[in-house]
Amino acid sequence: MPGEAKRVLCEAIEWPRTRWSTFEALGLSPPRGVLLHGPPGCGKTLLARAAAGAAGVAFLSLGPADMYSPSYVGDAEAAIRHAFDLARSAAPCVLFFDEIDEIVDGGGGGGDRRGHGMGRGSSVEARVLSTFLNKMDGVDGSAEDGVLVLGTTNRPGALNAVLLHPGRFD
Template structure:
């Protein structure tokens, strides 16, 4: 018996591999019931369901230990102890080594613009509940967000985790590739996906998908076909997965993405995130200035928005930070002129990467959802 499958090659044909599944909700309910028998506090159905789902992905022994830990620490088992159970899940992710458990403090309100995308996400905030299954709705598969670098694609992915109340797991493809042994990279991917499924419902976040799988369909000459096999394994998993794992991916260069990723049915929706309009730049300035100073009335947001034409959300934020450093070095409060000076000294990506931005917009007009603007 072993948690990993490492069968000697001479025994492969003679060995039968049996996978023992992690405990389901019924089994976990029995474990929780044993612990509740020691508690004098009644537990409502909603609180019970949250405690059970929080323990999905743990072994029976791990669930028993974490329920006991929560009971000893709080003196009771209620919905308030869900965080203690989730902390054990974070340890599970850390032990995996390929997935990162991302915690985000920002909410969807920190996103400026993108009203259609936020509406799409809000409509699906309860998509993984039993109520949605009873209604006959299928589980969402995933979404791909295309856009100019610095326009907040990663931020929308992270705030979705808070909106939906689901754990956010980032898949680092750089850690997946391991040339120390033939087949190790594929095993790393399988283990990562199995871990994500074991703690589902969850969001699997892949940042810069275009770099992670660029050329994956034709890498046989460069790496012995490892990238091709990983690419094929991931596509197969996306197509056949039944567990509630929502894949949220971002990309900057659509021309580098294999066509298999972009066909209908792979993702529920493909969104294009453009540079912000003047009104949206004004909202972005308001958000970032309010984070740093409660009183923003001394700033002319309209003038700042006009001056920063062609800037992304990340570039706007960095202009504010640069202005603050300039004023801090002179031991004074930063002002409107400091921000304008920082803006004028910055050459935005929209001017240094004109061809790439134009090509991305042309592609999105025909194939992605209505070109949406967003930066945050």
């Protein structure tokens, strides 16, 4: 299984740069996102960093602690917009979201373990998810080639189903 994850990451990160003519000839667009999942401590984050380093692309990393502020409303949305803008300016780039199920909560956990008072269906959760999807989909006209969104999770069942639609985390 680890070999399969390495192969998929190499294809997603390197092939759009090294085999662009093949993508164009077949009318394909490169993947926008890849989701790695597995138990804690299995090396998902290390694998992501190593794959980006081996491909020679920039690597920007964000985790739940980087996103949320207990005192400022809108910080998570601003952090997501800023991360996508930085990744676009550093393209080719891997934009890495560690524990994406905690950043863009699927609502499966009820209360928030970070102490932000967010629960299922909260307006904060909805705004963060909306901002993330708008940036990933390029609704604001910002989608460009060269940025791969890479997410990791220990709980794939906790992800919001809209994240797994085609063209997002394939």
